[in-house]
Amino acid sequence: MARGPVQTSAPPFPPCRVSGLGFRSKGRLVPVHAAAAASSPGSGPGGRPPPPPLEEWLRSNGGTVNGVALRSTLYPSGAIDRQLVASTDHPAGALLLSVPRRLQIRYDNVEEAAAASSSTSSSASTHSATGGSGDAEADAAAPYGLPAADAAAVASLFARLPVGSDTGAPAWQLRQALTLLAHLAAGPASALAPYLAHLPGLAHGVPTPRVAMLMYDDAVDELQYGSLVHDVRNQKYWLARVAREVLAGGGGGGRELPSPAGEERTARSGGGGGSGEGSGRAGAPFRGLAVDEGLLGWAVAVAMSRCFGLSRSRAHTCVPLIDMANHVAPHGASNAEIRSGPGGEVAMYAKRQIKAGEELTLTYGSHDNANLLLSYGFTLQPNPYDAFYFVLDLETLESLVEGMGDGSTQGGLAEWQLRLLRDKLGLRPLPGPGQEGKPAAEDGASGSIRVFLSAADPPVAAGQRGSAAGGDGEEQQQEGSGPAVLAQPVDPKLLAALRIATLQDEAWYGQLAGRSVERIGGWGNLLARQQEISVMRLLAALVTALYTSFPTTIQQDRKLLASASIDVAAAAAASTLTSGTLAQPITAAAAAAAAPSPVAPSASSTGGWPLRPHDPPAGSGGADPSAAATAAHTRDAAEAVRFRLGLKLTLERCLQSLVARAKQLDELQKVR
Numbered sequence: 001m002a003r004g005p006v007q008t009s010a011p012p013f014p015p016c017r018v019s020g021l022g023f024r025s026k027g028r029l030v031p032v033h034a035a036a037a038a039s040s041p042g043s044g045p046g047g048r049p050p051p052p053p054l055e056e057w058l059r060s061n062g063g064t065v066n067g068v069a070l071r072s073t074l075y076p077s078g079a080i081d082r083q084l085v086a087s088t089d090h091p092a093g094a095l096l097l098s099v100p101r102r103l104q105i106r107y108d109n110v111e112e113a114a115a116a117s118s119s120t121s122s123s124a125s126t127h128s129a130t131g132g133s134g135d136a137e138a139d140a141a142a143p144y145g146l147p148a149a150d151a152a153a154v155a156s157l158f159a160r161l162p163v164g165s166d167t168g169a170p171a172w173q174l175r176q177a178l179t180l181l182a183h184l185a186a187g188p189a190s191a192l193a194p195y196l197a198h199l200p201g202l203a204h205g206v207p208t209p210r211v212a213m214l215m216y217d218d219a220v221d222e223l224q225y226g227s228l229v230h231d232v233r234n235q236k237y238w239l240a241r242v243a244r245e246v247l248a249g250g251g252g253g254g255r256e257l258p259s260p261a262g263e264e265r266t267a268r269s270g271g272g273g274g275s276g277e278g279s280g281r282a283g284a285p286f287r288g289l290a291v292d293e294g295l296l297g298w299a300v301a302v303a304m305s306r307c308f309g310l311s312r313s314r315a316h317t318c319v320p321l322i323d324m325a326n327h328v329a330p331h332g333a334s335n336a337e338i339r340s341g342p343g344g345e346v347a348m349y350a351k352r353q354i355k356a357g358e359e360l361t362l363t364y365g366s367h368d369n370a371n372l373l374l375s376y377g378f379t380l381q382p383n384p385y386d387a388f389y390f391v392l393d394l395e396t397l398e399s400l401v402e403g404m405g406d407g408s409t410q411g412g413l414a415e416w417q418l419r420l421l422r423d424k425l426g427l428r429p430l431p432g433p434g435q436e437g438k439p440a441a442e443d444g445a446s447g448s449i450r451v452f453l454s455a456a457d458p459p460v461a462a463g464q465r466g467s468a469a470g471g472d473g474e475e476q477q478q479e480g481s482g483p484a485v486l487a488q489p490v491d492p493k494l495l496a497a498l499r500i501a502t503l504q505d506e507a508w509y510g511q512l513a514g515r516s517v518e519r520i521g522g523w524g525n526l527l528a529r530q531q532e533i534s535v536m537r538l539l540a541a542l543v544t545a546l547y548t549s550f551p552t553t554i555q556q557d558r559k560l561l562a563s564a565s566i567d568v569a570a571a572a573a574a575s576t577l578t579s580g581t582l583a584q585p586i587t588a589a590a591a592a593a594a595a596p597s598p599v600a601p602s603a604s605s606t607g608g609w610p611l612r613p614h615d616p617p618a619g620s621g622g623a624d625p626s627a628a629a630t631a632a633h634t635r636d637a638a639e640a641v642r643f644r645l646g647l648k649l650t651l652e653r654c655l656q657s658l659v660a661r662a663k664q665l666d667e668l669q670k671v672r
């Protein structure tokens, strides 16, 4: 019998994840520049001039901005969130924004620039012998906004990052984070400095997304969902390890350290890195900017929450202005989509007719709330892609079916049933004691499957399923790892397994052997009415058991969220876009009154280039760091409760579908 959320293994930074904020209700819309100026008249925080508006900057640097503006929402906490809006009507298919590759922050730009620079410098050394200008050529080799020496330094760090055991490459999120840090450290020497100044944590009042990895540990425990807690701890572990061994230059000498989950992971400490090598050069690749775990965490959060995955190049990119579009689900709800061009340009198009004043939205991917929290730091309530996942193995299936108690399955599953379960679903006996090291089967299959229960409204006709777990358009902000679209409340694999395991007549073998799993487990494709009623009851018992395995109930979670302590400081921060409560525009004067006092940036060794991301968000606690920390803590706790409440509501809706179907079949049975 399955007992609560089951662990699934995920790489520390799963491929292609990106981000979100979580500050959506009760805010007021203000023009973004008015908010910045109002909070710090005549200048930006710390006396710096405010950065140029992104729209202007893009236009004057070769980008396209067609009838699109950036708007801000100011929340009672003082935090600011931005969104894109249409400033004119647009027909379907209209080009809204286009950003050339050289205005994007991309780790593959760094890799290319570094490669070009090393080939240039070897030819430059030949040239200098003959009077050539090495410096000019090195600059020409850095066409992507970062001076060649900075690109080379950060590219050399890529080689020291741990590599994924599955991909054999460092996680893109880490490479992108280091690239962001290289631009940050380069300051005005980075051609993308004006974009950087608009990033969360750097732009005044815009907090760093509290992606799950940045949540306080006790809030992580409050998620009450084993696989997510496991993923978050894993990410925290890798963040700390990279900060310690790669950035601070501790080396590690190739020694394998156990991860929190007790796993051993491949880690490279390349570059000839003995323990002595890096320590004297801490932060050297970032022009002396000391990069600690906090700063790395900021960069990873920005990378995860703002990057688009490009299908052409398989790279990920932070795209100025386009990265201001927020997420809505399902796919049909968004009005814009992203496409990339052969030269690496990234463009946003209208998916349908758009009226002036409408928010421009994307669907980042078919993300469940666990993915949203991991990559973007928010959840959607409700989220049409949310689901409760668990791992099903043969043993669990057998004990579920035996628990039916009608005596029909005593003695275990028949050989023909086991054959169907193995051939159709890959379910096979797990290795017994002493056999753990051996593969479960010759084909190496694990013998268990990951299945889901969802709140999807049944019945959904075949053919209505989504095509792929992806974002809008050819490119996606983050690839989903869940099912395409949850078209039925029970995973077809789970339903197929239960139907096969509860059959009593071997005559079914011949019929099912030729059918696909989707067909055997299709919601509407019941095999026999009485059997289906039993399956529905069995599933209802399973859902109830899963629900009761949570330490708190729906009612308790609701009460917690409603309680004053969470509500006052964090309700605004914990709410999301979905409620449709986008607030009314307010005047700059009102924004000034509500805005937090500016927080002085800490001095850096980069000649006054500001920026040390404010963490916890300056917007949450003004200049008082302990108040800000308390607000961030409260916000994390609220988000954790909202997450687990969402899962429980999913189980509740699933249960309702199962019970309704069992009743309906029962009544039909009686009528006949």
Ligand SMILES: C[S@@+](CC[C@H](N)C(=O)[O-])C[C@H]1O[C@@H](n2cnc3c(N)ncnc32)[C@H](O)[C@@H]1O
Binding pocket: 019, 020, 021, 022, 023, 024, 080, 081, 082, 083, 200, 206, 209, 305, 306, 323, 324, 325, 326, 327, 328, 375, 376, 377, 378, 380, 575, 576, 577, 578
């Ligand atoms: C690509 S950025 C979008 C721009 C962002 N709003 C800003 O001000 O920089 C993604 C972030 O926006 C926020 N966000 C996007 N969609 C959201 C939603 N539906 N609800 C809450 N926050 C959202 C999340 O913080 C997320 O990490």
